[in-house]
Amino acid sequence: xxxxxxxxxxxxxxxxxxxxxxxxxxxxxxxxxxxxxxxxxxxxxxxxxxxxxxxxxxxxxxxxxxxxxxxxxxxxxxxxxxxxxxxxxxxxxxxxxxxxxxxxxxxxxxxxxxxxxxxxxxxxxxxxxxxxxxxxxxxxxxxxxxxxxxxxxxxxxxxxxxxxxxxxxxxxxxxxxxxxxxxxxxxxxxxxxxxxxxxxxxxxxxxxxxxxxxxxxxxxxxxxxxxxxxxxxxxxxxxxxxxxxxxxxxxxxxxxxxxxxxxxxxxxxxxxxxxxxxxxxxxxxxxxxxxxxxxxxxxxxxxxxxxxxxxxxxxxxxxxxxxxxxxxxxxxxxxxxxxxxxxxxxxxxxxxxxxxxxxxxxxxxxxxxxxxxxxxxxxxxxxxxxxxxxxxxxxxxxxxxxxxxxxxxxxxxxxxxxxxxxxxxxxxxxxxxxxxxxxxxxxxxxxxxxxxxxxxxxxxxxxxxxxxxxxxxxxxxxxxxxxxxxxxxxxxxxxxxxxxxx
Amino acid sequence: xxxxxxxxxxxxxxxxxxxxxxxxxxxxxxxxxxxxxxxxxxxxxxxxxxxxxxxxxxxxxxxxxxxxxxxxxxxxxxxxxxxxxxxxxxxxxxxxxxxxxxxxxxxxxxxxxxxxxxxxxxxxxxxxxxxxxxxxxxxxxxxxxxxxxxxxxxxxxxxxxxxxxxxxxxxxxxxxxxxxxxxxxxxxxxxxxxxxxxxx
Numbered sequence: 001x002x003x004x005x006x007x008x009x010x011x012x013x014x015x016x017x018x019x020x021x022x023x024x025x026x027x028x029x030x031x032x033x034x035x036x037x038x039x040x041x042x043x044x045x046x047x048x049x050x051x052x053x054x055x056x057x058x059x060x061x062x063x064x065x066x067x068x069x070x071x072x073x074x075x076x077x078x079x080x081x082x083x084x085x086x087x088x089x090x091x092x093x094x095x096x097x098x099x100x101x102x103x104x105x106x107x108x109x110x111x112x113x114x115x116x117x118x119x120x121x122x123x124x125x126x127x128x129x130x131x132x133x134x135x136x137x138x139x140x141x142x143x144x145x146x147x148x149x150x151x152x153x154x155x156x157x158x159x160x161x162x163x164x165x166x167x168x169x170x171x172x173x174x175x176x177x178x179x180x181x182x183x184x185x186x187x188x189x190x191x192x193x194x195x196x197x198x199x200x201x202x203x204x205x206x207x208x209x210x211x212x213x214x215x216x217x218x219x220x221x222x223x224x225x226x227x228x229x230x231x232x233x234x235x236x237x238x239x240x241x242x243x244x245x246x247x248x249x250x251x252x253x254x255x256x257x258x259x260x261x262x263x264x265x266x267x268x269x270x271x272x273x274x275x276x277x278x279x280x281x282x283x284x285x286x287x288x289x290x291x292x293x294x295x296x297x298x299x300x301x302x303x304x305x306x307x308x309x310x311x312x313x314x315x316x317x318x319x320x321x322x323x324x325x326x327x328x329x330x331x332x333x334x335x336x337x338x339x340x341x342x343x344x345x346x347x348x349x350x351x352x353x354x355x356x357x358x359x360x361x362x363x364x365x366x367x368x369x370x371x372x373x374x375x376x377x378x379x380x381x382x383x384x385x386x387x388x389x390x391x392x393x394x395x396x397x398x399x400x401x402x403x404x405x406x407x408x409x410x411x412x413x414x415x416x417x418x419x420x421x422x423x424x425x426x427x428x429x430x431x432x433x434x435x436x437x438x439x440x441x442x443x444x445x446x447x448x449x450x451x452x453x454x455x456x457x458x459x460x461x462x463x464x465x466x467x468x469x470x471x472x473x474x475x476x477x478x479x480x481x482x483x484x485x486x487x488x489x490x491x492x493x494x495x496x497x498x499x500x501x502x
Numbered sequence: 503x504x505x506x507x508x509x510x511x512x513x514x515x516x517x518x519x520x521x522x523x524x525x526x527x528x529x530x531x532x533x534x535x536x537x538x539x540x541x542x543x544x545x546x547x548x549x550x551x552x553x554x555x556x557x558x559x560x561x562x563x564x565x566x567x568x569x570x571x572x573x574x575x576x577x578x579x580x581x582x583x584x585x586x587x588x589x590x591x592x593x594x595x596x597x598x599x600x601x602x603x604x605x606x607x608x609x610x611x612x613x614x615x616x617x618x619x620x621x622x623x624x625x626x627x628x629x630x631x632x633x634x635x636x637x638x639x640x641x642x643x644x645x646x647x648x649x650x651x652x653x654x655x656x657x658x659x660x661x662x663x664x665x666x667x668x669x670x671x672x673x674x675x676x677x678x679x680x681x682x683x684x685x686x687x688x689x690x691x692x693x694x695x696x697x698x699x700x701x702x
Contacts, residue, residue, distance in 0.1 A: 003524070019664030020565060144598075150607060156599045157611045158622040173635045181637060183648070184662065191659040206643065207652035210661050212573055215565040220578035221642045225635060226586070232631045239624055333651040386604050440565040441663075446540075453541075 012106050013449030015288035019442050026190055026434045026441070029284045032190070034431060037283060045423035052417020055410050056131055058237045064134045066410045072403035073393040077411040078128045079243075080303075080385040081418065085125035086167065086240055087381060088260075090233055091269025092118025093174050096181070097229035100222065100408075104143055105448040105453040106297045108440040109290045113280060114273045115178040118434075121272070124418040129163070131414065159242040168240040173232055177225045178216070183208050185434045237265040244388065251331030251392040254319070260312035264381060266350070267305035270298050271377035276426065278371045289436045292365050299364040303375065306355030309384075313352060331392060338402055340391040343383045350380020529699045532558065534657050534669035535692035540566045543666035546690035550668065555686060561667040562655060584638040590642055591633025595626040626633045657699045665693070672697070 009343035034042070059066055069076050099107035101157070110332055130139050142164050144154045154161050187208035190201035208214070241261035244252040274295065283292040320332035336344050363369045395402050429435070446453045537543045543566065550557050551572060560573060570577075575631050597624045603609070608616045643649050661667050668687075687695050 023563075023663045036702055047681045123652045126567075144602070153602045153607055155609075155611060155620055156603065156625055157614065159624075162624040162628075165625045165632075169628040169632040171630060176635055181644070182562075188662040191656075191662045206648040206650060207654045207656075208648060208662070209654050209656045210561040210563060210667075211646075211654075212562065212566075212569055213575055214559040215562060216570050216575055217642055217646060219565050220580045221638065222637060224581050228588075228631050228635050235624070240623070384602075424595050436569060441631070443564040443567075461529045 001345045009205055010291065010293040011292055011293060011448065011450035011452065012109060012435060013289060013441060014291055015447050016450060017288060017445065019445070022441055022445070023192070025285070025437060026185075026289070026436050026438050027192060029039075029430055029435065030189055031192070034489060035283065038431075041426045043424065044136055045420050045427060048420020049424050051105075051413050051419070052127075052420055053135065055134075055413035055417055056127075058410055059131055059414070060134070064132070066408060068408045068411065070403055070405070072396060072401045073390060073405040074394060075389050076405050077386075077407045077415060078132045079291050080276070080382065080389050081415050082125050082128035083240055083261075084382050084386040085128075085418065086237065087120035087265035087268040087270065088272045088378075089118045089125060090237060090262075090441070091273045092116070093170070093177070093229050093233040094266055095273070096177060097226040097233060100226040101230060104297075104445045108437055108444050110273060110277055110298070110436075111176075111440070112181065112360065112433075112437045113277060113429075113435050114269075115174060115181070116426065116429045117273060117276060118174050118269075119171065120177060120422050121269075122167065122174065122431075123425070124422050126167060126171070127414075127418055127421070147485055157353045159239065159246045160412070162239045163243060166236045170232060171402065173225070173229055175227055176478055177222075177312075180221055180225065181437055181440070182433055184210065184218070184436045188438050189434065193266045201299055234262055245388035249331075249396075250325075250327040251335060252388070256312055256315055256319070260309065260316075263305045263308035263312065264351075264384060266304060267271075267309055268356075268378060268381035270302050271374040271381070273297055274302075274370055274374040275378065278367060278374070280430065282401075284430065284435060286436060289441055295370055296361075296364050299358045299370060299373075303355055303358040303364075306351055306358075306377070310352035313348065315367075330485075331395070334395045335387060335391045338391055338395060338416075339385065343387050343391070343494065347387050349381040350376050351384060377421070414475075454455075456473050529671040529673075530671055530702045532655075532669050532682060533672045533695065533697050534667050534699055535687040535695045536658060536660065536665040536667050536692075538665065538693050539692070542664055542691050543668065544568055544572065545675050546687075546692070548670055550686065550689050555670065555683065558669045558671040559655075561661045561669065562603060563662055563664055563666070566666070580638055584634045585630055587637025588630045588634030590637075592630040594633070595629030596622055596699065599625065604689060629675040646663060657698055657700070658696065 011023075015461060067076065067078070069078075092111070095107045095114045096111040099111075130136055133139055136407075142154065142161070144156075148220065183206050186201055187206035187210070190198055190205045193201050238258040238261065241257035245254060245257040277290050280294070281287050317332055317336070320328045323329070354373060357373070358364045390405055394404060441449075445451055527701060535546075537546060540562065543560070543562070547557065547560065547569065549619075557573065560569060562569070569575075600617060602615050603618070610616070614621070647654050657667055658665065670683050672683065675683075684695060
């Protein structure tokens with residue numbers, strides 16, 4: 001018996017899976033030898049990571065002078081990349097926290113990978129402020145700890161320090177949230193493993209046994225962490241925007257920045273989730289768990305946030321004109337028509353104009369267009385940060401100090417290097433942990449999957465057509481080999497589970 | 503006292519007088535049945551409640567909704583821990599910044615007052631969330647007895663996969679009572695029944 005929740009809602013799990021098949025499908029990538037495409041991608045990623053190590057070492061050895069920053073443009077690719085990565089790191093917690101609070105069941109297919117992506121993206125983001133310090137080994141100075149310099153404390157009034165707290169809190173909470181969800185699934189992998197692998201997964205699954213009380217607390221924990229992470233995820237990019245908004249630079253000193261940054265962060269984060277998930281669902285054969293319905297839902301979020309960002313761009317321009325403040329007016333005129341006009345055009349095309357194609361349901365559900373757009377948006381959002389940072393600084397109050405900025409090979413290599421760091425971590429993740437939340441997928445199988453058993457379920461649209469399944473009196477689908485189990489009722493005193501159940 | 507027959511790999515391991523003889527010191531004898539569906543599990547738990555059978559624990563591959571009230575589990579009070587830790591983080595963050603900027607090392611930044619409350623809000627908020635989340639997650643693992651190297655009772659490998667388990671502690675039960683439990687399992691559509699010694 002299969003059914004739909006509503007005529008407009010497609011099932012979120014397809015393929016008439018049993019619980020065991022779900023386990024098999026999702027655990028398989030962690031249990032088999034990596035495919036050739038994985039190995040090749042991994043090698044390229046590790047090479048990029050090596051490039052990262054080299055270019056960071058070069059920066060530290062030669063000094064920040066190896067970057068093309070100058071007295072006028074003192075933030076360049078480093079902070080652009082920082083903000084870009086932090087933005088990407090917003091989708092995971094948004095999906096797992098805000099969509100949990102909104103009871104959006106489609107989050108279950110993508111939340112695990114999106115949260116992993118969040119954690120790795122925040123790790124990449126964190127590199128840039130650290131490297132920009134020039135003396136990496138003094139990075140501990142950013143934390144307020146009792147020291148022999150007075151003790152001299154950090155400046156708690158500075159948005160840069162707020163950033164330290166926001167990013168480190170966000171990283172910690174995202175990691176805890178992600179891992180709490182991962183523990184039951186690591187236990188699933190553990191119970192399928194043997195030998196050393198079982199020992200390793202035993203340590204990392206914390207001895208999870210699926211007790212009813214544990215599940216109850218786990219759900220409670222997830223809900224409260226979601227409640228905490230929701231304002232947190234909104235606060236992080238708000239505080240990142242304060243880096244700019246609390247300054248007195250025309251073009252930065254605007255109250256629209258916090259909401260506009262947050263919308264942009266969700267926008268770019270979803271684009272990166274789509275980039276990764278479209279590849280992952282194909283390579284790891286997860287098409288039944290990350291369905292077109294999931295992709296369409298994410299594209300709707302992209303359309304919404306892209307339009308919010310577009311409204312924000314236009315509002316900025318309008319307010320700059322309406323303010324009657326010539327420095328502000330010049331800043332925005334310069335942003336659109338100045339030396340970096342090409343990045344403004346790129347930003348507008350990628351972020352505002354192109355996502356509008358998702359008004360069309362056909363394009364929203366097209367894998368090709370979704371993938372194409374996800375790359376496009378990632379580029380567009382990078383341009384947005386570059387526009388905000390470089391164009392604003394390039395033309396300051398003193399025309400004699402006006403300048404132009406292009407990155408050096410070191411800056412470019414560091415950026416490519418963080419992509420290497422990100423993909424290396426993500427590829428390792430796909431090999432060691434279930435990429436889709438197994439327990440959560442199972443829990444929606446009969447409430448939002450193709451085996452829906454709730455009110456208005458379409459009766460028997462499936463039973464009888466497939467020899468693999470039969471309907472029980474409860475209207476649930478169980479494989480026949482489980483139904484006619486001959487071993488029913490035997491007592492297995494040694495408890496060794498020596499008889500496999502199928 | 504009735505005898506129960508214990509099967510081991512299909513062979514008859516012999517008749518015994520009581521369940522108690524199997525149990526070494528510090529161990530519990532657990533009789534558990536595996537169901538293949540959460541609807542059957544819920545029906546079985548309802549039947550156990552109707553028969554006044556004392557379920558030791560229920561193990562499932564995912565959270566089964568509607569199970570908690572049947573088992574008489576009280577609502578989790580984790581949120582209380584979250585609130586307490588959050589309050590501590592909030593007071594600590596705000597108090598620390600206040601102490602630093604008014605007592606320990608007052609510095610004027612941009613002509614603002616030493617005690618510049620609005621500027622303290624972001625960090626106070628972040629520390630509230632940080633303390634609350636870290637504290638609550640720590641409490642979660644401690645009260646559940648989970649952690650790296652923890653070895654709580656694990657009855658069957660398929661419980662984290664697709665089997666729903668109802669477990670009874672039969673250490674102190676007579677053979678007759680165990681028979682009653684096996685009847686109950688058969689009646690409620692169990693798939694397999696197992697018995698296992700576990701650490702108490």
